[in-house]
Amino acid sequence: MGLAAKLSFSRDRLMECFFWTVGMVFEPQFSELRKSLTKVTCFITIIDDVYDVYGTLDELHLFTAAVQR
Numbered sequence: 001m002g003l004a005a006k007l008s009f010s011r012d013r014l015m016e017c018f019f020w021t022v023g024m025v026f027e028p029q030f031s032e033l034r035k036s037l038t039k040v041t042c043f044i045t046i047i048d049d050v051y052d053v054y055g056t057l058d059e060l061h062l063f064t065a066a067v068q069r
Helices: 014-024 028-054 057-068
Strands: none
Touching: 014 028
């Protein structure tokens, strides 16, 4: 996706995210699922970094409420 290059403050934890998915789905026939889950967990990590670095308190309250809904 190239987000790590554009968002220099975010963590680039591709291998960590992949190992999480290997722990959840280790059977060889689920390789495509592992790829997809790795992308999702990396995207969640980037959202968390944006939340921590750039969010104002009011924006964070709105975002948290939207996620909880």
